Amino acid sequence: xxxxxxxxxxxxxxxxxxxxxxxxxxxxxxxxxxxxxxxxxxxxxxxxxxxxxxxxxxxxxxxxxxxxxxxxxxxxxxxxxxxxxxxxxxxxxxxxxxxxxxxxxxxxxxxxxxxxxxxxxxxxxxxxxxxxxxxxxxxxxxxxxxxxxxxxxxxxxxxxxxxxxxxxxxxxxxxxxxxxxxxxxxxxxxxxxxxxxxxxxxxxxxxxxxxxxxxxxxxxxxxxxxxxxxxxxxxxxxxxxxxxxxxxxxxxxxxxxxxxxxxxxxxxxxxxxxxxxxxxxxxxxxxxxx
Amino acid sequence: xxxxxxxxxxxxxxxxxxxxxxxxxxxxxxxxxxxxxxxxxxxxxxxxxxxxxxxxxxxxxxxxxxxxxxxxxxxxxxxxxxxxxxxxxxxxxxxxxxxxxxxxxxxxxxxxxxxxxxxxxxxxxxxxxxxxxxxxxxxxxxxxxxxxxxxxxxxxxxx
Ligand SMILES: Cc1cc2nc3c(=O)[nH]c(=O)nc-3n(C[C@@H](O)[C@@H](O)[C@H](O)COP(=O)(O)OP(=O)(O)OC[C@H]3O[C@@H](n4cnc5c(N)ncnc54)[C@H](O)[C@@H]3O)c2cc1C
Ligand code: FES
Numbered sequence: 500x501x502x503x504x505x506x507x508x509x510x511x512x513x514x515x516x517x518x519x520x521x522x523x524x525x526x527x528x529x530x531x532x533x534x535x536x537x538x539x540x541x542x543x544x545x546x547x548x549x550x551x552x553x554x555x556x557x558x559x560x561x562x563x564x565x566x567x568x569x570x571x572x573x574x575x576x577x578x579x580x581x582x583x584x585x586x587x588x589x590x591x592x593x594x595x596x597x598x599x600x601x602x603x604x605x606x607x608x609x610x611x612x613x614x615x616x617x618x619x620x621x622x623x624x625x626x627x628x629x630x631x632x633x634x635x636x637x638x639x640x641x642x643x644x645x646x647x648x649x650x651x652x653x654x655x656x657x658x659x660x661x662x663x664x665x666x667x668x669x670x671x672x673x674x675x676x677x678x679x680x681x682x683x684x685x686x687x688x689x690x691x692x693x694x695x696x697x698x699x700x701x702x703x704x705x706x707x708x709x710x711x712x713x714x715x716x717x718x719x720x721x722x723x724x725x726x727x728x729x730x731x732x733x734x735x736x737x738x739x740x741x742x743x744x745x746x747x748x749x750x751x752x753x754x755x756x757x758x759x760x761x762x763x764x765x766x767x768x769x770x771x772x773x774x775x776x777x778x779x780x781x782x783x784x785x786x787x788x789x
Numbered sequence: 790x791x792x793x794x795x796x797x798x799x800x801x802x803x804x805x806x807x808x809x810x811x812x813x814x815x816x817x818x819x820x821x822x823x824x825x826x827x828x829x830x831x832x833x834x835x836x837x838x839x840x841x842x843x844x845x846x847x848x849x850x851x852x853x854x855x856x857x858x859x860x861x862x863x864x865x866x867x868x869x870x871x872x873x874x875x876x877x878x879x880x881x882x883x884x885x886x887x888x889x890x891x892x893x894x895x896x897x898x899x900x901x902x903x904x905x906x907x908x909x910x911x912x913x914x915x916x917x918x919x920x921x922x923x924x925x926x927x928x929x930x931x932x933x934x935x936x937x938x939x940x941x942x943x944x945x946x947x948x
Binding site for chain 2: 506507509511534535538539540541542544545546547548549553555557579581585600603604605606607609610
């Protein structure tokens with residue numbers, strides 16, 4: 500961040516190509532979507548401490564487009580969380596309406612974008628765990644110098660949200676353009692945000708998806724997050740749970756609880772979070788068994 | 790940086806640093822006294838304005854984001870007949886927000902009614918909860934928002 504008194508240079512590209520070019524040609528440039536996360540960390544009363552160069556994405560029409568199909572949703576990265584919410588409960592994948600409702604207030608959601616949400620580097624957005632469970636795919640664009648060419652050309656990359664959150668994550672200058680969220684054939688979806696401390700500084704995000712047919716748990720996915728230490732998920736157990744009759748046998752329930760115990764070991768000094776995670780898992784399994 | 794935008798229905802222009810908080814720009818450069826800042830980026834909602842019909846937190850909005858936008862504050866809304874519905878709705882259930890949160894509550898209610906004339910209880914609750922101020926109870930603000938919606942709908946039908 501520059502000194503608080505340095506006014507940033509601001510750019511308002513109208514196309515993806517322009518946005519990438521400006522970002523590449525200006526050292527220290529940062530993409531600005533809704534700006535809520537970037538602005539939140541500024542503690543200067545009078546000014547919002549901004550990077551030296553701001554590339555505002557608000558006028559890039561292509562990034563604001565969205566469409567719906569039988570398979571799922573295609574969302575431009577500049578879609579605001581409020582616009583996503585207004586698509587309506589029946590058209591959104593299970594769990595997403597609840598997750599959106601827990602995310603800040605409407606004035607925040609009107610500015611905050613889905614692209615900015617998943618691109619935050621120092622914080623794990625509340626929707627991330629659920630979007631990972633839903634197999635969300637990301638499409639990005641970046642500039643790449645090709646052999647024999649003097650000017651870099653636009654390249655694209657498709658990756659899963661889990662990859663984006665991992666070491667293959669977003670590179671400097673790489674722009675998220677689209678998210679594809681498949682509907683899947685889930686019959687149950689849960690998205691819970693539990694405040695662990697009264698001041699709201701600690702919270703637990705709990706997400707689960709299930710497909711139950713004739714009292715058989717055909718698919719099960721679960722993710723936990725405290726917003727800081729990444730997404731906790733046990734894929735082996737998810738595979739092992741497929742095809743289990745409901746209600747789960749004591750052995751299967753013990754396996755599930757053991758998995759939660761194991762996963763949450765990273766929260767070793769957070770017994771409240773661990774206890775809540777166990778209770779929620781048990782509660783949700785009871786819920787889908789009835 | 791010279792920024793042109795629409796403010797309460799009028800085209801305006803202002804020369805400001807691009808990273809000034811919009812709350813201050815509107816308050817200091819345009820004398821809009823309804824705008825306040827009471828928290829430090831914590832989302833209290835008191836600084837709410839309408840940007841292209843959407844409620845947004847102006848303290849998190851740098852001045853450059855005002856460019857070419859349609860901005861409304863409580864001063865502008867007070868000149869429209871929609872404001873009468875809100876005054877009547879809130880008054881009829883006895884809710885009198887304080888001068889600090891009143892402008893933001895008015896704008897938040899208006900933003901909701903521009904989205905839907907028949908808000909659900911949950912939407913009214915979200916609207917009430919989007920402004921954090923202890924001057925009136927959330928339950929009563931929810932009633933006031935729902936009452937305003939009924940008044941608005943009746944007025945539009947009668948036209
Ligand atoms: C009062 C308040 C309450 C909040 N509450 C919550 C909450 O309850 N839960 C929660 O999860 N979050 C919360 N947040 C964080 C909130 O800012 C994010 O969740 C929001 O979605 C970020 O989106 P944005 O568009 O504003 O991102 P920005 O601030 O614009 O950008 C965030 C980061 O992403 C990068 N970026 C943006 N778009 C792209 C793109 N298309 N391609 C590549 N990089 C990009 C930016 O350079 C920046 O590094 C809160 C924030 C505030 C201010
Ligand atoms: S003053 Fe803007 S959110 Fe509190």
